[in-house]
Amino acid sequence: MWIEHSNKLTRTFTFADFREAFVFMTKVAELAEAQGHHPWWSNVYNKVTIELTTHDAGNVVTEKDYNLAEAIDIIHRKSS
Template sequence: MWTEQDNALTRTFKFKSFQTAFSFMTDVAEEAEYQNHHPWWSNEYNVVTFRLRTHDAGNTVTEKDRQLAAAIDKLAEEYKGESVAG
């Protein structure tokens, strides 16, 4: 589940391997380009953490962030990513 804190939506996913996490990130990058809305993220081995906020709206959470979060959730499900506590 996405958590809203410090004017951002945040969520962390864990995958079975680094390769799976990287493939997931590649697909998220394509979706972000399509939506023209790019996340902050970090990756360590099989864990990927996101922070979504809209810079053009004063670094607050907007509908653009919620739409990208929904797309990320769908991709994570396809890659069998597990949500973990941030």
């Protein structure tokens, strides 16, 4: 579940292992590049944490972030 806090939309995803986490990150990277909207993220073994905020709007959460979050959720559902 995405949580909006401190002008960021955040979610942590958990996978079976590092490889699955990395495959997910690769798919999200391709999506983000296509949308021109790049997340902040971190990866430790099987966990990927993503933070979304719109820099052009002054580092606040916008519809652009919610749209990307929804698309990321679709990728996650397909990879589960």
